[in-house]
Amino acid sequence: MTIIATHEQLSALIRHRRSIKPVDLDSSRGVERALLMTILEDATWAPTHGLTEPWKFIVHQGAARQRLAETMQRVYQATTPANEFREDKMKKMGENPVLAPVVIACVMERRGGAKIPEIEEIEAVACALQNLQLSATAAGLGCYWSSPPILGTHEFAEWLQIGAEDRCVGLIYLGWPKSGLNWPRSVRQPVESKTVWREA
Numbered sequence: 753m754t755i756i757a758t759h760e761q762l763s764a765l766i767r768h769r770r771s772i773k774p775v776d777l778d779s780s781r782g783v784e785r786a787l788l789m790t791i792l793e794d795a796t797w798a799p800t801h802g803l804t805e806p807w808k809f810i811v812h813q814g815a816a817r818q819r820l821a822e823t824m825q826r827v828y829q830a831t832t833p834a835n836e837f838r839e840d841k842m843k844k845m846g847e848n849p850v851l852a853p854v855v856i857a858c859v860m861e862r863r864g865g866a867k868i869p870e871i872e873e874i875e876a877v878a879c880a881l882q883n884l885q886l887s888a889t890a891a892g893l894g895c896y897w898s899s900p901p902i903l904g905t906h907e908f909a910e911w912l913q914i915g916a917e918d919r920c921v922g923l924i925y926l927g928w929p930k931s932g933l934n935w936p937r938s939v940r941q942p943v944e945s946k947t948v949w950r951e952a
């Protein structure tokens with residue numbers, strides 16, 4: 753068997769990936785197009801039932817990030833019931849897309865027809881987004897998957913220009929971490945508590 757990366761290296765990469773929030777990214781430093789293309793291509797090597805490849809990446813950079821921020825705020829204001837509306841969330845929606853040099857709206861594009869259940873198309877996109885995040889981490893980038901409820905609204909889908917059956921499953925914020933950033937720590941429950949062995 754050909755060994756491409758050692759198991760230890762892959763394990764270390766998986767465990768090193770952290771959600772890096774936009775505020776911790778260097779907003780003045782863009783990400784080269786060639787590197788972005790490699791990362792997106794890595795995403796597309798995810799497993800996909802029936803090879804439907806149900807992903808679409810809408811990449812926002814430069815001034816498009818400001819338009820995204822304004823749209824998120826407009827949709828949040830228009831679709832959030834008054835008793836759930838939060839000023840701090842509204843403010844973040846205006847700030848986050850501009851703090852990150854790249855914001856990717858990640859869409860599940862329904863391609864499997866009745867043959868492939870919708871959940872499997874969403875699962876395939878989730879696999880692709882984990883590939884994307886691991887590839888970005890390996891390149892030294894920081895990234896973060898965000899899923900505010902407005903992504904599921906008709907208003908936001910219309911602005912993205914996606915089909916009626918398609919679904920924006922997340923925004924991936926991407927960029928170079930600020931120099932000197934203390935890499936966040938995270939925890940996981942012991943895997944023994946999540947595992948059942950049946951051997952007889």
Ligand SMILES: Cc1cc2nc3c(=O)[nH]c(=O)nc-3n(C[C@H](O)[C@H](O)[C@H](O)COP(=O)(O)O)c2cc1C
Binds near residue numbers: 772
């Ligand atoms: C499907 C999905 C949606 C997520 N949406 C959000 C979100 O809206 N806001 C947020 O703060 N984190 C979001 N996250 C990131 C998680 O909060 C994060 O993965 C978790 O805290 C563990 O931290 P880590 O990624 O650094 O290991 C999301 C993660 C996934 C997989």
